[in-house]
Amino acid sequence: MSSTHAFADGLRGAQTGLRGATLRVAYASALLATAVVLGLVESSLPPVALLPWLRIGLANIAVVVALMLCGARVAAFVSGGRVVVVGLLTGTIASPVFAMAAGGAALSLGVMIVLQRSLPSLSSVGLSAAGSVGHVFGQFLVAALVLGSTSVFVLAPPSVLVALAVGAATGLVAGGVVSRITKR
Amino acid sequence: MTRADRIVIAIIAVAALVSWPVAVSAGPAEAMRVAIAGPGGVTTRDLDSDEVLTVVGARGDVVVRIADGAVAVTEADCPDHTCVRTGRISAPGSVIACVPNGVIVRIEGGDLDELDARVR
Numbered sequence: 001m002s003s004t005h006a007f008a009d010g011l012r013g014a015q016t017g018l019r020g021a022t023l024r025v026a027y028a029s030a031l032l033a034t035a036v037v038l039g040l041v042e043s044s045l046p047p048v049a050l051l052p053w054l055r056i057g058l059a060n061i062a063v064v065v066a067l068m069l070c071g072a073r074v075a076a077f078v079s080g081g082r083v084v085v086v087g088l089l090t091g092t093i094a095s096p097v098f099a100m101a102a103g104g105a106a107l108s109l110g111v112m113i114v115l116q117r118s119l120p121s122l123s124s125v126g127l128s129a130a131g132s133v134g135h136v137f138g139q140f141l142v143a144a145l146v147l148g149s150t151s152v153f154v155l156a157p158p159s160v161l162v163a164l165a166v167g168a169a170t171g172l173v174a175g176g177v178v179s180r181i182t183k184r
Numbered sequence: 185m186t187r188a189d190r191i192v193i194a195i196i197a198v199a200a201l202v203s204w205p206v207a208v209s210a211g212p213a214e215a216m217r218v219a220i221a222g223p224g225g226v227t228t229r230d231l232d233s234d235e236v237l238t239v240v241g242a243r244g245d246v247v248v249r250i251a252d253g254a255v256a257v258t259e260a261d262c263p264d265h266t267c268v269r270t271g272r273i274s275a276p277g278s279v280i281a282c283v284p285n286g287v288i289v290r291i292e293g294g295d296l297d298e299l300d301a302r303v304r
Contacts, residue, residue, distance in 0.1 A: 168185075
């Protein structure tokens with residue numbers, strides 16, 4: 001985690017009085033709590049007319065912030081923790097819906113980690129948009145496994161386009177959060 | 185938004201647009217079927233067909249009517265007529281059961297275009 005420069009330069013100067021591992025634990029916990037609350041808020045929103053499958057992916061804001069500030073391991077903790085806790089709180093844990101959420105979260109995080117490492121010039125907008133698309137594909141892969149049918153992929157192209165837009169929007173928010181935390 | 189962001193987003197958007205017709209044509213144009221299972225075995229019909237079938241059940245006859253892309257049990261030799269009161273079904277996976285007669289009418293196949301769960 002020492003290689004995460006934003007952590008070293010930005011957060012240590014944030015005058016929190018915390019250092020190193022303590023700071024990391026504090027940020028990881030705060031981001032996980034944020035992700036869970038955002039996930040719950042989103043799950044309580046009514047479905048949008050005509051697009052009942054549309055999700056904003058608010059919780060992904062916290063994951064992107066974690067990835068940019070604290071690195072891949074903390075982001076994985078926030079993402080995985082959020083899926084499990086939100087699954088417990090909404091009662092969907094151990095259901096196919098939970099498997100889809102987990103598959104989406106895992107592929108989304110994987111895509112974002114790989115892109116962050118291979119394309120350092122990507123901002124939070126590009127990372128989040130690509131992660132959002134990864135989320136769609138992760139869900140579809142799990143859905144195809146559960147149903148034993150690849151017919152769900154018919155829905156992939158339109159979903160990908162919507163995911164790009166929605167992911168870019170949440171990425172913009174994440175970028176705003178990151179810049180406010182690091183430039184104190 | 186950096187230049188790299190725009191490039192990545194543009195590549196994914198173009199890939200989605202290009203694959204759209206491919207995905208649609210690769211999808212199942214599978215017709216929905218009606219499977220009627222009774223003590224005498226399973227009979228299958230297209231949901232699009234227009235037909236009235238009489239199935240021999242354990243207690244008596246069960247009349248199954250397929251019309252206008254829907255199925256209903258219109259008459260049955262049973263005490264409570266739950267199957268008749270189920271009405272017309274047309275969605276994949278829907279079932280009409282006449283338990284006393286041991287007859288199950290089920291819709292199979294079809295596209296997965298109906299929402300049955302939402303991921304939170």
